[in-house]
Amino acid sequence: MSKQLLAALAAVALSGCAAIQIPPERLERTQASVRGAEELGASGVPAAKLHLQYAKDQTEVAKKLADEGDERAILVMARAEADAELALVLAREQSTHREAMEAAEDLKTLKARELP
Amino acid sequence: MNARKTMIAGFTLAGLMGCAAVAPAQLVEARESYVKSNDGLAAQLTPTELYDAKKALDKANKSFEESGDTSEVRDYAYIAHRKIELADAKARTELDRQKIAAAVKQGVTVRDMQVKATTDALKSTRDQLKDERTQSAATTQELQRDSQAKSAELAKTTAQLEEEKKARLSAEEKLAGAMKDLATIAAVKEEARGVVITLSGQVLFASGKHALLNTAQTRLDQVADALKQQDPNKKIVVEGHTDSMGSDAVNMPLSVNRANSVRDYLVSRGVDQSRISSVGLGSSRPLVDNKSAENRANNRRVEIVIGNSAVSAR
Numbered sequence: 001m002s003k004q005l006l007a008a009l010a011a012v013a014l015s016g017c018a019a020i021q022i023p024p025e026r027l028e029r030t031q032a033s034v035r036g037a038e039e040l041g042a043s044g045v046p047a048a049k050l051h052l053q054y055a056k057d058q059t060e061v062a063k064k065l066a067d068e069g070d071e072r073a074i075l076v077m078a079r080a081e082a083d084a085e086l087a088l089v090l091a092r093e094q095s096t097h098r099e100a101m102e103a104a105e106d107l108k109t110l111k112a113r114e115l116p
Numbered sequence: 117m118n119a120r121k122t123m124i125a126g127f128t129l130a131g132l133m134g135c136a137a138v139a140p141a142q143l144v145e146a147r148e149s150y151v152k153s154n155d156g157l158a159a160q161l162t163p164t165e166l167y168d169a170k171k172a173l174d175k176a177n178k179s180f181e182e183s184g185d186t187s188e189v190r191d192y193a194y195i196a197h198r199k200i201e202l203a204d205a206k207a208r209t210e211l212d213r214q215k216i217a218a219a220v221k222q223g224v225t226v227r228d229m230q231v232k233a234t235t236d237a238l239k240s241t242r243d244q245l246k247d248e249r250t251q252s253a254a255t256t257q258e259l260q261r262d263s264q265a266k267s268a269e270l271a272k273t274t275a276q277l278e279e280e281k282k283a284r285l286s287a288e289e290k291l292a293g294a295m296k297d298l299a300t301i302a303a304v305k306e307e308a309r310g311v312v313i314t315l316s317g318q319v320l321f322a323s324g325k326h327a328l329l330n331t332a333q334t335r336l337d338q339v340a341d342a343l344k345q346q347d348p349n350k351k352i353v354v355e356g357h358t359d360s361m362g363s364d365a366v367n368m369p370l371s372v373n374r375a376n377s378v379r380d381y382l383v384s385r386g387v388d389q390s391r392i393s394s395v396g397l398g399s400s401r402p403l404v405d406n407k408s409a410e411n412r413a414n415n416r417r418v419e420i421v422i423g424n425s426a427v428s429a430r
Contacts, residue, residue, distance in 0.1 A: 051198075075191040082198035089205045093212075100212035103219035110226050115233045 020066040022077045030059060030077070033084035040091035048090035055084035137184035142193035146173055149200045157207035158200075165206050169199035287345065294342035301335045310350070310423025313339060317357075317374070317416035326373035328381055336378065339420060340385035343392075346422055352392040354379040355419040359412035360399040372396025378418050 034055055042048035058080035065073035139147075150173050153159065158166045176192035183189065298304055303314040320332040328336070343352060356375030358367040375394035383389040404411040 072187065072191075075188060075195075079191055079194050079198075082195045082202075086198050086202045086205065089202050089209070093205045093209045096209045096212045096216075100215045100219075103216045103223075107219045107223050107226070110223055110230075113230060115230060115237075 019069055020071055020073045022062055022066050022073055026077055026081055027059075030055060030081040030084045033081070033088045034059075037084065037087040037091045040088065040095055042087050042091035045091055045094045048087045048094070050087075051083045051090065052087040055080045055087055058083060137180070139180055140185045140190050140193065142190045142197065143176055143180055146176060146193045146197040146200065149197055153200050153204050156204070157211060158203040161207040161210040162203045165199070165203035169196060169203050172196035172199045291342070291345040294338075294345045298338055298342045301338055310421050313342075313420040313422070315339070315378075315418045315420070316413070317418065318413065320378065320418060321374055324370070326370060326377050328377050333381070336381050337385055340382050340387055343382060343387045343420070343422070348388065348391065350391070350422050352382075352387065353421045353423070354382070354392065354394040355401075355421065356394070356396040357401060357415060357417050357419065358399045359415040360402065360406040361412060364398055368396055368398040370396070371398045374418060378420070382420075 034052060037048060037052050040048075042052045058076050062073045062077035062080055065076055150169065153166060153169070172192065173196040176189055176196050179186070179192050180189045295304060298313065303312075305312045305314070315335065319335065320328055322329060346352075354375045356371030356373070356378075358371050360367075372394075373396070375396050379392055379394035382392060399406070399415070402411075402415045403417070404414055406412050406415060
């Protein structure tokens with residue numbers, strides 16, 4: 001067997017048929033953020049909805065890369081986590097903003113009430 | 117030799133290109149985004165999250181400095197950018213929360229003021245009602261006292277009127293009685309000048325005399341009684357008349373004296389002298405002609421006129 005062939009075989013062996021493990025806590029955090037964003041109505045907030053989708057898509061890509069033994073799976077999962085957190089925060093921002101508008105309106109109505 | 121030089125040049129070029137590599141778009145955007153956030157709300161309200169984002173950006177920059185534009189650098193830049201966006205979104209949320217808290221606090225203050233204003237208004241209304249009730253009670257009492265006073269006055273006036281009426285009726289009865297009695301001793305006639313009581317001269321005086329006969333006094337007492345019952349506002353005139361026998365020089369003074377005698381007697385019997393006067397008219401006003409003795413007797417008379425004028429006129 002030629003040296004080149006041996007080197008190639010070694011590389012294949014080393015590069016691994018073994019799958020990469022995505023850190024479970026990262027996966028859990030990402031999934032929790034996705035659930036949280038959905039419960040807060042992220043699907044009704046365009047920016048939140050977009051990042052939610054990114055999070056889901058990148059989670060799938062990360063899993064696939066991990067199965068293939070591609071180390072890039074870790075960073076892709078990190079991207080998914082970042083998107084999921086952002087989707088959650090954007091959904092919460094919309095909800096809080098609505099509350100702030102209502103509070104302002106209530107105060108306006110209260111002030112406008114005629115006093116004896 | 118030439119191939120080797122080329123390879124070295126290529127490697128050198130490659131090396132040089134690596135050191136002066138252009139940052140990928142994701143990294144450039146992340147850097148710009150961070151600069152903007154660091155000048156904005158996130159720096160004040162979410163410094164922790166912004167710091168996390170800075171760490172992620174530093175990691176991306178370091179990776180780029182070490183390795184140039186790699187997928188790893190782009191991933192780090194992507195993550196950093198998301199973290200910067202997260203810091204900004206959290207800052208906006210925090211601002212809204214502060215606005216909510218301020219609105220709630222203000223609302224409490226406004227509500228307290230409104231409750232106080234309503235309470236004050238109610239208290240004022242209650243006090244006003246109390247005053248009105250007190251005033252109303254006072255007015256009612258005053259009205260009642262007034263009404264009672266007026267009722268008492270009315271009762272007093274009614275009683276007075278009743279008394280006056282009784283007195284008037286009594287006086288009228290007495291007068292009627294007196295006049296009735298008078299009619300038995302004298303002629304009483306209603307004329308335009310008033311009530312005329314005619315007494316015959318021969319029952320009062322001796323012929324040619326002016327002194328009253330004793331028998332005349334009884335009649336004149338009755339006349340006096342009747343006159344005293346009359347309305348005190350009415351004037352009384354005693355007229356002396358003679359017949360036409362004899363001269364005026366005799367008849368006139370005789371008639372005057374006779375009128376005076378009767379007047380004086382009536383005053384002595386209680387008739388108010390301020391309302392009674394006397395006048396002698398001689399033979400100037402005969403009742404009938406003087407042709408017969410009977411007629412002359414009738415003409416010789418005293419007339420007592422109860423009327424309003426001082427001197428009666430026929």
